[in-house]
Amino acid sequence: MQSFDYQTPTRLIFGKGVIEKLPKVMSAFGKKILLTYGGGSIKKVPALSDNPSAGSLYDYVHALLKDFEIVELSGIQPNPKYNPSVLDGVRLCKEHKVDVILSVGGGSVLDCSKAIAAGACYDGDPWDLISYKTKANAALPIVDIITLAATGSEYDSGGVISRTETNDKIGYMDRLLYPAVSFLDPTYTFSVSKKQTAAGIADAMNHTIEQYFAEDTTLLNDGFCESMLRSLMENGRKCLANPNDYQARAEMMLCCTYGCNGILSLGNSESGWPCHGIEHALSAYYDITHGEGLAIITPRWMKHILNEHTLPRFVKYGINVFGIGQELSEWDIAFKAIEKTYCFFESIGIPMHLREVGIDESRLDEMAHHIAVNEGLDQAYSPLTQQDIKDILVDSL
Amino acid sequence: MQSFDYQTPTRLIFGKGVIEKLPKVMSAFGKKILLTYGGGSIKKVPALSDNPSAGSLYDYVHALLKDFEIVELSGIQPNPKYNPSVLDGVRLCKEHKVDVILSVGGGSVLDCSKAIAAGACYDGDPWDLISYKTKANAALPIVDIITLAATGSEYDSGGVISRTETNDKIGYMDRLLYPAVSFLDPTYTFSVSKKQTAAGIADAMNHTIEQYFAEDTTLLNDGFCESMLRSLMENGRKCLANPNDYQARAEMMLCCTYGCNGILSLGNSESGWPCHGIEHALSAYYDITHGEGLAIITPRWMKHILNEHTLPRFVKYGINVFGIGQELSEWDIAFKAIEKTYCFFESIGIPMHLREVGIDESRLDEMAHHIAVNEGLDQAYSPLTQQDIKDILVDSL
Numbered sequence: 045m046q047s048f049d050y051q052t053p054t055r056l057i058f059g060k061g062v063i064e065k066l067p068k069v070m071s072a073f074g075k076k077i078l079l080t081y082g083g084g085s086i087k088k089v090p091a092l093s094d095n096p097s098a099g100s101l102y103d104y105v106h107a108l109l110k111d112f113e114i115v116e117l118s119g120i121q122p123n124p125k126y127n128p129s130v131l132d133g134v135r136l137c138k139e140h141k142v143d144v145i146l147s148v149g150g151g152s153v154l155d156c157s158k159a160i161a162a163g164a165c166y167d168g169d170p171w172d173l174i175s176y177k178t179k180a181n182a183a184l185p186i187v188d189i190i191t192l193a194a195t196g197s198e199y200d201s202g203g204v205i206s207r208t209e210t211n212d213k214i215g216y217m218d219r220l221l222y223p224a225v226s227f228l229d230p231t232y233t234f235s236v237s238k239k240q241t242a243a244g245i246a247d248a249m250n251h252t253i254e255q256y257f258a259e260d261t262t263l264l265n266d267g268f269c270e271s272m273l274r275s276l277m278e279n280g281r282k283c284l285a286n287p288n289d290y291q292a293r294a295e296m297m298l299c300c301t302y303g304c305n306g307i308l309s310l311g312n313s314e315s316g317w318p319c320h321g322i323e324h325a326l327s328a329y330y331d332i333t334h335g336e337g338l339a340i341i342t343p344r345w346m347k348h349i350l351n352e353h354t355l356p357r358f359v360k361y362g363i364n365v366f367g368i369g370q371e372l373s374e375w376d377i378a379f380k381a382i383e384k385t386y387c388f389f390e391s392i393g394i395p396m397h398l399r400e401v402g403i404d405e406s407r408l409d410e411m412a413h414h415i416a417v418n419e420g421l422d423q424a425y426s427p428l429t430q431q432d433i434k435d436i437l438v439d440s441l
Numbered sequence: 442m443q444s445f446d447y448q449t450p451t452r453l454i455f456g457k458g459v460i461e462k463l464p465k466v467m468s469a470f471g472k473k474i475l476l477t478y479g480g481g482s483i484k485k486v487p488a489l490s491d492n493p494s495a496g497s498l499y500d501y502v503h504a505l506l507k508d509f510e511i512v513e514l515s516g517i518q519p520n521p522k523y524n525p526s527v528l529d530g531v532r533l534c535k536e537h538k539v540d541v542i543l544s545v546g547g548g549s550v551l552d553c554s555k556a557i558a559a560g561a562c563y564d565g566d567p568w569d570l571i572s573y574k575t576k577a578n579a580a581l582p583i584v585d586i587i588t589l590a591a592t593g594s595e596y597d598s599g600g601v602i603s604r605t606e607t608n609d610k611i612g613y614m615d616r617l618l619y620p621a622v623s624f625l626d627p628t629y630t631f632s633v634s635k636k637q638t639a640a641g642i643a644d645a646m647n648h649t650i651e652q653y654f655a656e657d658t659t660l661l662n663d664g665f666c667e668s669m670l671r672s673l674m675e676n677g678r679k680c681l682a683n684p685n686d687y688q689a690r691a692e693m694m695l696c697c698t699y700g701c702n703g704i705l706s707l708g709n710s711e712s713g714w715p716c717h718g719i720e721h722a723l724s725a726y727y728d729i730t731h732g733e734g735l736a737i738i739t740p741r742w743m744k745h746i747l748n749e750h751t752l753p754r755f756v757k758y759g760i761n762v763f764g765i766g767q768e769l770s771e772w773d774i775a776f777k778a779i780e781k782t783y784c785f786f787e788s789i790g791i792p793m794h795l796r797e798v799g800i801d802e803s804r805l806d807e808m809a810h811h812i813a814v815n816e817g818l819d820q821a822y823s824p825l826t827q828q829d830i831k832d833i834l835v836d837s838l
Contacts, residue, residue, distance in 0.1 A: 045627075045691040047456020052449070058708070059444020230442075262692045263675060267668020275661040294442040295659045298708060307704070311455070311695055 045262060045311040051219070052305045054199050058228040058298070060290070061092055063101075063189065066108045069225050073185045074143025076113045078136055079105070080157045082120045082149045085191055085235070093231035101148060101189070101232065115140045117160075120149070123327045123334065124156035126171060126207040133160030134170055137184060147188040147223075151195025154188050155203030158221040161186050174205050174216045183220040189227040192236055193296050194244030194335060196251060196303030198226035206328055211414060213328035215320070228301065230294040234287055241287070242392040243335030244300060245280035249273055250319055250338040251303035257349075257357055258315040258425050268308050270364040275299050277388055284392055316424030319345050322433060324419070325411040332401045339394045340401070343386035344439045349426035350378055358382070398440045408437045442659060442708040448616070449702045451596050455625040455695070457687070458489055460498075460586065463505050466622050470582045471540025473510045475533055476502070477554045479517045479546045482588055482632070490628035498545060498586070498629065512537045514557075517546070520724045520731065521553035523568060523604040530557030531567055534581060544585040544620075548592025551585050552600030555618040558583050571602050571613045580617040586624040589633055590693050591641030591732060593648060593700030595623035603725050608811060610725035612717070625698065627691035631684050638684070639789040640732030641697065642677035646670055647716055647735040648700035654746075654754055655712040655822050665705050667761040672696050674785055681789055713821030716742050719830060721816070722808040729798045736791045737798070740783035741836040746823035747775055755779070795837045805834045 057065055070077065081102070090096060091104030098104045106114065115136050120129045136142065137160060147157035163170030165182040172178045190198050197203060202217035236244070249272075256269040276299050282292035302308060309315075322345070323337040350358055355374055362368040362381030372380065390396050398404075415421065416430035428436075454462055467474065478499075487493060488501030495501045503511065512533050517526045533539065534557060544554035560567030562579040569575045587595050594600060599614035633641070646669075653666040673696050679689035699705060706712075719742070720734040747755055752771055759765040759778030769777065787793050795801075812818065813827035825833075 045456075045688055045695075047459060049452070049454050049459075051452035055446070055448035056707075057446050059442075062444060062446075262672065262695070264668055264672040264692055264696055267671060268665055271661055271664020271668060274664060275659065278660060291442055294708065295661055298442075298659070299661055310453075311691065 046260065046313055048310055050306060050310055052199060052222060052307070054222045055225045056199065056228060056301065057225060060229055060231050061094070062227055062229055063091060063104065063108070066105065066227065067111070069187060070109060070112060070144065070146065073187070073224070076140055076143045077109065077115070078117060078133065078140070078142045078145045078160070079114050080117045080120060080133060080145060080147045080149070080153055080160070082118070082122075082153045086148045089191055089232050089235060093234070101191070105146070105148065105189070113140075115142060120153045120156045122152045123204075123206045123213065123331055124152045126159070126174065126205050129156050130159045130163060130170055130174075130205060133157070134163035137164035142184060145184055145186045147186060148191065150190065150192030151197040154186070154190075154197040154223070155195070155205065157186055157188070158197070158203040159205050159216060160184075161221060162218060171207070173218075174214055176216075180218055180220055183218070185224045186221070187225045187227070188223050189229075189232070190297070191232045192240060192244060193233050193293070193300040194247045196248065196300050196305065198223055198228065199301045200303075200305040202304060204324070211325070211328045212418075213324040215324070228297055230290055230297050233293050233297060236287070238284055238393055239333070241280070241283050242394050243333045243339075245276055245296070245335070245392060246339035246389055246394055247335035248300040248303045249276050250335075250342055252276070252308060253342060254315055254317040254319060255309035255312065256361065257354070258309065258312045260313040261309070262311055265309050265312055266360065266364075272299055272302065272308065273365045280392060314423075316421060318421050318424040318426075318428060321419030321421045321424070322415055322436060325415045326398070326403060329407055329411055330401070330403050332403065336394050336401055339389040340396055340398060340440050341436065343382050343389070344436050346382045346385060347439070348432060348436050350382065351426075354426055398437070405438070405441060408434060412437060443657065443710055445707055447703060447707055449596060449619060449704070451619045452622045453596065453625060453698065454622060457626055457628050458491070459624055459626055460488060460501065460505070463502065463624065464508070466584060467506060467509060467541065467543065470584070470621070473537060473540045474506065474512070475514060475530065475537070475539045475542045475557070476511050477514045477517060477530060477542060477544045477546070477550055477557070479515070479519075479550045483545045486588055486629050486632060490631070498588070502543070502545065502586070510537075512539060517550045517553045519549045520601075520603045520610065520728055521549045523556075523571065523602050526553050527556045527560060527567055527602060530554070531560035534561035539581060542581055542583045544583060545588065547587065547589030548594040551583075551587075551594040551620070552592070552602065554583055554585070555594070555600035556602050556613060557581075558618060559615060568604070570615075571611055573613075577615055577617055580615070582621045583618070584622045584624070585620050586626075586629070587694070588629040589637060589641060590630050590690070590697040591644045593645065593697050593702065595620055595625065596698045597700075597702040599701060601721070608722070608725045610721040612721070625694055627687055627694050630690050630694060633684070635681055635790055636730070638677070638680050639791050640730045640736075642673055642693070642732070642789060643736035643786055643791060644732035645697040645700045646673050647732075647739055649673070649705060650739060651712055651714040651716060652706035652709065653758065654751070655706065655709045657710040658706070659708055662706050662709055663757065663761075669696055669699065669705065670762045677789060711820075713818055715818050715821040715823075715825055718816030718818045718821070719812055719833060722812045723795070723800060726804055726808055727798070727800050729800065733791055733798055736786040737793055737795060737837050738833065740779050740786070741833050743779045743782060744836070745829060745833050747779065748823075751823055795834070802835070802838060805831060809834060
């Protein structure tokens with residue numbers, strides 16, 4: 045078992061109607077708020093599912109925070125952009141001497157808010173921090189209200205920021221960036237589209253798979269991960285069948301929350317998160333939906349790394365996650381487990397070929413090179429060369 | 442799914458030799474330390490398993506903290522006592538204007554240190570806080586070094602304090618009482634006796650069972666709990682067979698850490714922790730080892746509450762924790778699961794009858810009455826009357 049140094053200080057306030065606690069929570073951090081959001085779901089989602097007169101989340105947040113000064117940054121996109129979103133947010137924080145950021149949306153808005161929180165307390169170019177050229181000394185506190193179950197950004201210290209001109213998509217982590225408080229009301233995810241719900245399921249499943257497939261793991265963590273995967277599949281299917289199923293939306297939301305803060309793999313060896321390494325290039329070059337990219341890559345990556353050495357892990361995965369019968373041979377269990385992974389993603393409506401999301405063979409070499417140079421996958425669980433990465437991409441077409 | 446408001450801010454520093462970080466960690470909290478410990482294991486455990494010249498944990502802590510002022514409170518007993526331990530600790534903190542408490546030992550030392558931390562910042566009788574007569578406004582920060590894997594006090598906000606003259610044993614919780622930092626070096630548990638190792642396994646297993654048997658649970662939490670139980674049994678057996686098995690001691694230590702901070706049951710309905718309610722009286726009246734008391738009570742409690750309504754839960758428990766074949770009838774699976782629970786505790790050397798730990802029938806009525814009045818078990822999962830409690834106690838003789 046590996047040594048570790050672990051802390052997740054975020055407070056989770058979870059359940060229907062918890063937004064009522066917002067004013068009290070915010071008042072601990074100051075009076076000047078940067079309110080960050082994306083394409084407008086904040087203006088459509090009902091703030092209180094049992095009380096339509098409260099209006100949209102946007103309206104109700106303003107009503108609840110009428111005694112605060114609010115500056116807004118809107119239009120934060122999926123795969124959030126350094127320019128303009130991070131830069132604009134940092135500028136607003138500095139100009140208005142903001143005390144605290146309130147992020148309302150999914151993981152993209154929150155990831156962007158984290159980069160802003162660090163940049164606002166830094167005199168130089170915020171890219172210095174994101175690219176690890178220098179380390180932040182401080183960051184503004186962040187409170188978030190989650191409207192999409194997927195990334196787990198609400199319970200981790202990381203964010204992923206894209207810089208279009210260089211095709212960079214960087215996962216940026218710093219202990220300073222744990223949200224102080226995350227509000228999780230499952231009813232806010234009732235209106236999430238089937239496409240985004242499925243992408244969220246795939247995202248959280250891949251977060252778990254990236255930690256499960258590691259050289260050294262524990263019986264404890266293996267069981268945690270297997271439970272995550274079973275729950276995400278069962279509750280994910282229910283969310284798609286009945287978008288207003290509170291119990292299913294709630295459990296999916298809780299599952300997603302555990303995806304990236306390390307609790308699923310404390311003491312495991314590092315896996316290198318290879319599917320993320322590959323997918324980051326896909327969305328940096330083509331701006332595809334992250335969860336869809338992960339779903340496409342995952343079974344191809346599995347097929348590619350299956351060998352004598354990794355076989356026992358696939359066998360365990362097949363038996364405990366998919367209930368594949370132990371009467372089959374180990375290889376048959378492994379093949380079947382990979383097939384079931386693919387079929388599950390396909391069954392929830394994810395386009396399972398790169399061509400379906402607008403990616404053809406033209407830039408595969410360039411992306412494989414970019415990934416090999418930047419993502420350190422030669423150190424991953426089952427190390428990947430540039431040729432390996434290219435093969436996985438070709439197989440994903 | 443139930444709503445919840447959850448936060449575990451404690452930093453876990455886990456692994457062999459992590460104590461080297463102690464001076465840096467302590468310096469964040471001040472210069473004056475109250476060092477709390479128990480019967481002297483601190484003076485026997487080697488501080489660095491690879492470097493005997495570092496001496497005992499006691500010696501090395503003093504060497505590492507030579508630039509700090511240290512006041513000591515020793516002799517804290519299992520089932521830690523309000524009088525003298527808590528009262529002495531509070532007095533020392535006030536007299537010496539202590540900045541931070543350093544607890545070295547198992548859950549009893551840490552539980553006592555938590556009560557001291559709150560009492561040190563309160564003008565009245567500390568029992569007011571422990572008995573919930575009033576709520577603490579502040580508490581001293583706590584750092585701990587764990588030498589016994591069992592209670593999970595290192596990652597929760599609670600403590601259990603006994604007051605001998607009234608036979609009270611109260612579980613006291615307050616968000617202020619999460620340790621700031623917990624040092625977990627599995628080598629410190631190598632010298633834990635077979636008796637205490639087994640009691641620790643039973644303690645952590647019962648913490649999990651208390652959360653697993655609840656009215657509303659999630660597929661996710663069920664899987665987390667089942668994984669805990671499987672890991673505790675497998676690694677517990679290994680620890681007993683080979684006390685210096687680092688991997689097994691480490692995984693057992695990690696499992697125990699999750700026992701009581703709620704992470705295993707976020708969103709579940711309250712179970713009321715009935716076995717703890719009963720066991721607290723046993724150790725308050727007879728000062729028995731907590732984990733042994735829990736092991737004795739658990740299977741009798743299970744047998745008592747098994748009925749048509751609780752049957753599905755026992756079936757799930759039997760199949761997923763013990764691998765009992767699904768070809769059996771539901772009732773047979775449940776009976777077998779309870780039998781296997783009993784047999785596991787017995788197999789690790791726990792005395793499985795109250796008489797074996799010095800408890801006869803003479804005070805069962807008095808204890809059943811005390812439990813019924815004080816523990817609220819009429820609200821527990823499968824509610825218990827005073828007669829139910831008495832029956833469970835009689836069955837445990």
